[in-house]
Amino acid sequence: MSVLTVVARDRCDRLGLKGPRAAEWLEAQGIEMPRYPNTWTYPGPVAAPAGAMLVARLGSSEFFLQDDAGATNLARLGAHWDRPAPGVYPVLREDSEFSLDGDDVHEVLAQVCNVNFAELALDSRPVIMTLMIGVAVLVVPQSTSRGRGYRIWCDPSFGPYLGDSLAEVVVDCGGSISGVSA
16 A cells, blocks of 8 residues: 655745855765766765755756755754855755655656656666656656655645645555645
8 A cells, every 4th residue: 555645844844055166065064975967966875864854966067956854964054154155056946845655656757757767776866857647757766665665855835736646546556645735
C-alpha cells in the first residue's frame, strides 16, 4: 500500500543557491557537495541520518539545500550572508513538499509521470526534474523504512493541486494519505 505524506515545513528549512561561484562557496562552508549535476548527497548513507541536510545539485552551478527536521545547518549558513559573496546568488525556495512510498509507489508514479522511477539506481543518488500531472517537480528517490520512497517538491502555487491529484491516485491504488493540506 502506498502512502502519500504532505510535509509541512517552514520555508526557512530550505535554500536555493546559484551562480558561477556557488559550488566554491558551499565547499568553503564545509558542505559536502554532489560531484555531478542532477545528483544529491547527505553527509552519510543513502537514507538520511538525523539532523542532516539534503544537498541537490540541479546543474553545474545551481543547488537546492534542505535541512531535515530539527537540523540547523541552514541557520549556520545564514550567518555567512552578512557579506554577500560575489558570483553566489540566493534563490527563494518556498516549495510544497510531499513524500511518497510503499509497495505500490511505482504504480502511482506510472499514472502521474512519464519517468520510469522503478529503473533508477538509488546508489547513483539521482535528482529528477520532470512534470508530474502537468506540474514541474523536483524528485529525489531514496531508501526508506518502507522500501523505495520519493521526496517531491513543487512551486507552492501548484502544491494544493499536485497534493490533491496525487492523493486521488494514491487512494485509487489502495493507499492512504497523511499530513496536512499542502
